Amino acid sequence: MLLRSCWKSRHKNSSGPCWIQPGLAALLWLCVTQLGCGSGAVGETKSVVQKDAEFDVTYNDTVTSENQTIYAFNHTVSRNRTEGVRVSVDVLSQGLESPILFVVRQKQAVLSFQVPLILRGLYQRKYPYNHVGRTLCQPPTRALSETQYFFVDVSTLSSQGTNFQLRVSRVESFTLQTDKKFSFTASPSQPQYFKYVFPDGVDTVIVKVNSDMNFPCSVMSIQDIQCPVYDLDNNVAFIGMYQTMTKKGAITVQRKDFPSNSFYVVVVVKTEDEACGGPLRFYPLRPDELIDAGNRSKILDVVVTPAINSKVYVMGMLFCLGIFFSFYLLTFLVACLDNKRVNKKRELFPNPADMSPAETASLLGKNGDGKTPASPYEYGSFADNGSTLSSEAITDSATSTDNNYGYMERSLDSVGRSRQESLSSVEEDDYDTLDDINSDKNIVRTKKFLCVSDLARKDKRVLSKKYQIYFWNISTIAVFYALPVIQLVITYQTVVNVTGNQDICYYNFLCAHPLGALSAFNNILSNLGYVMLGLLFLLIVLKRDIVHNRAMVRNDLNALECGIPKHFGLFYAMGTALMMEGLLSACYHVCPNYTNFQFDTSFMYMIAGLCMLKLYQKRHPDINASAYTAYACLAAVIFFSVLGVVFGKGNTVFWIIFSVIHILATLLLSTQLYYMGRWRLDSGVLRRMVYIIYTDSIRQCSGPMYIDRMVLLVMGNIVNWSLAAYGLIERPNDFASYLLAIAICNLLLYFAFYIIMKLRSGERIKCLALVCILFTAVVWGFALYFFFQGLSTWQKTPAESREHNRDCILLLFFDDHDIWHFLSSIAMFGSFLVLLTMDDDLDTVQRDKIYVF
Structure with missing residues (x-):
């Protein structure tokens, strides 16, 4: 069949080459030399000349279809020493109709290539190269020393004489040394590869290839010691591990993956730069058009360094566990x-719910003057008479709040007063005594100054069940979300390990420590803090929940009528979300890339949303959003996050639509917050808005009734409109981070407003909460510093992402992003503690004296 195909090819195109697959190069040589597939007749004898050749000598010769030259080389191969052999060829003639075929025959391999060498790029564009350099693979030898022969056969089907130069030389420093940098030059037609042998006691090494040149785009590959070596742009991905690179490339190699205890480091320069994010070249007008590739030589250096040993792994794990167990x-x-303080307080001052009125009065006589405590807090500059509080009133208010024993604030009359009466936060003179004043929410919520008792009128058991749904819903979401995520990332990791394609995952390759099948175990381990601290927060909330339930069972007046109403469902949901953030972030870092970014960000949106809901719930327990509404809104946010990453890059239409939706959502939420749900969205909403603006603002020239809320909402709208304008103008590439920044800005704005209004209302922040606030602020500052280091980014090509890679900075095991994981998990835990403890000072203050803002 081979002879028949050769015969057909000769008669079909007498001036063209006899094309046969590269794997049959030896048979091709047989066809050319023995049968004379060329311009002559079948069976025509071709002139064959064999020359004994030497290394490092340049041979200038001419070849035609009527002659063939064979260069015979021999060299001594030692088992303890490996020398590289490189064949360099230059074609001096121009405008060749047929290329020159070079076939290198070795003991266990055959290498063939044509000159000009035609390499193909995107859209099958063709790039010719007249200068070709190839390194011969080195078959292993069992003898201590032996002489090996190889032959270079030169032939062509061109009837015209073609001039060429041939040079065979030994490669200096063919075997790489540990921690020793070696520089070299490569191009698409002159790839380079070197051998590395694992020294004794080293099981893992990191191969680093660097260059001062961004382009041309290159590929580094790690291949086993075997022939042939795949060292061209069109076949370098066939075997081993490989990755594209511009300035930096690094691959971690383990001894267990290479039975021969050695491997080749192959560096190939690509014919085009699209894979590295470079500019697209023009599309050829004709399919057979040859494009001048220009100068695509690149200077690189390679160094092989030992990776960390098992002791560093153990130290890294112990460090991680030690931090969070502390x-x-x-x-x-x-x-x-x-507990010791509470028990001591109970011994000194028994609960007044278990005492008679006479005993309570006697106790008040011993510890105070028996007077009724200071009048309820007022809003400073927002008081009804428009004047600020006097210094005496503020002092009395602070003194009553500083008292650690809540029942000492309450006079004998207040103890005996009915519970329904104590829930009223205003005097009877302030309103008409209608029957529905205590039942109609539209009347209660229109008061100028609302207190928590006005918005805590629903049955506690109903509200507790309502807020427990947050926890059960997020637990259900977590299960159905996490299982397919785990399955998917396992598949990703398997594909990376099987194909060897290091461009699939965006690691920090200079600090990616493998363990088992995982390529970057350190990035996964550093997420342990989210899980451990999330579980710790759940335990803290559970303890508070148990203590509160016990107080309710024994009818503790402080638990029944004082402080912010205790609803723990949202706290349980926050702790669960923190644990899921750790799990999903670990899954994301199994193989971080463009298609699974939402694993790392979904629960970040949920955490931000739950924190804002909890802040609002503290002063508005009756009118907070239900779990179904809240999670539906968060699902919409995640949906837009996916759309933004997929379609948002440079898409003007998408950014216009998103900005309009962002502004409309801000306006609707502002209206909901300002009127506390006392409005409805229907066809007449615009008419009512115009009527309110005309009657209140134009005709009466009256200011807003709820000044505090108006200040917050105006600031919130300014921030959100500014963010929408920034997104529309700048169109940031990282849409997921942009959306997260919107959520964080709104959370910080609302939190700052809450703290300011709390202090202006005469309330104070206890020592534990103050310590948590200061500690959390400092940790967040350091965490954000490490977050913005940007060691990798899936917004760019894998090669461009690797330009940001950096070495480990902590215990030789953790990088900057791992430290971000540590600090952000601690900061989130501290933020949760702030929300949990910031209103502890109100635990002994009646709810009709706690203002809503």
Whole structure:
């Protein structure tokens, strides 16, 4: 069949080459030399000349279809020493109709290539190269020393004489040394590869290839010691591990993957730069058009360094566990001290719910003057008479709040007063005594100054069940979300390990420590803090929940009528979300890339949303959003996040639509917050808006009734409109981070407003909450610093992402992003503690004296 195909090819195109697959190069040589497939007749004898050749000598010769030259080389191969052999060829003639075929025959391999070498790029564009250099693979030898022969056969089907130059030389420093940098030059037609042998005691190494030149785009590959070596742009991805690179490339190699305890480091320069994010070249007008590739030589250097050993792995894991277990220990000590303080207080001052009125009066006589405590807090500059509080009133208010024993604030009359009466936050003179004043929410919520008792009128058991739905819903979401995510990332990791394609995952390759099948175990381990601290927060909330339920069972007046109403469902949901953030972030870092970014961000949106809901719930327990509404809104946010990443890059239509939706959502939420749900969205909403603006603002020239809320909402609208304008103008590439920035800005704005209004209302922040606020702020500052280091980014090509890679900075095991994981998990835990403890100072203050803002 081979002879028949050769015969047909000769008669079909007498001036063209006899094309046969590269794997049959030896048979091609047989066809050319013995049968004379060329311009002559079948069976025509071709002139064959064999020459003994030497290394490092340049041979200038001419070849035609009527002659063939064979260059015979021999060299001594030692088992303990490996020398590279490189064949360099230059074709000096121009406008060749047929290329020159070079066939290198070795003991266990055959290498063939044509000159000009035609390499194909995107859209099958063709790039010719007249200068070709190839390194011969080195078959292993069992003898201590032996002489090996190889032959270079030169032939062509061109009837015209073609001039060429041939040079065979030994490659200096063919075997790479540990921690020793070696520089070299490569091009698409002159790839380079070198051998590395694992030294004794080293099981893992990191191969680093660097260059000062962004382009041309290159590929580095790690291949086993075998022939042939795949060292061209069109076949370098066939075997081993490989990755594209511009300035930096790094691959971690383990001894267990290479039975021969050695491997080749192959560096290939690509014919085009699209894979590295470079500019697209023009499309050829004709399919057979040859494009001048220009100068695509690139200077690189390679160095092989030992990776960390098992001791560093153990130290890294112990360090990670030690940090977060210390929070468990600290929490345990604080809980012990708190229990000791509470027990001591109970011994000195029994609960007034278990005492008679006479005993309570006697107790007040011993510890105070028996007077009724200071009048309810007022809003400073927002008081009804428009004047600020006097210094005496503020002092009395602060003094009553500083008292650690809540029942000492309450006079004998207030103890005996009915519970329904105590829930009223205003005097009878302030309103008409209608029957529905205490039942109609539209009347209650129109008061100028609302108190928590006005918005905590629903049955506690109903509200508790309502807010517990947050926890059960997020638990259900977590299960159905996490299982397919885990399955998917396992598939990603398997594909990376099987194909060897290092461009699939965006690691920090200079600090990616493998363990088992995982390529970057350190990035996964550093997410342990989210899980451990999320679980710790759940335990803290559970303890508070149990203590509160016990107080309710024994009818503790402080639990029944004082402080912010205790609803723990949202806290449970926040702790669960923090744990899921750790799990999904770990899944994302199994193989971080463009298609699974939402694993790392979905629960970040949920955490931000739940925190804002919890802040609002503190002063508005009756009118907070239901779990179904809240999670539906968060699902919409995640949906837009996916759309933004897929379609948002440079898409003007998408950014216009998103900005309009963002502004409309801000306006609708502002209206909902300002009127506390006392409005409806229907066809007449615009007419009512115009009527309110005309009657209140134009005719009466009256200012807003709820000044505090108006200040917050105006600031919120300014921030959100500014963010929408920024997105529309700049169109940031990282849409997921942009959306997260919107959520965080709104959360910080609302939190700052809450703290300011709390202090202006005469309330104070206890020592524990103040310590948590300061500690959390400092940790967030350091965490954000490490977050913005940007060690990798899936917004760019894998090669461009690797330009940001950096070495480990902590214990030779963790990089900047791992430290971000540590600090952000601690900061989130601290933020949750702030929300949990910031209103502890109100636990002994009646709800009709706690203002809503």
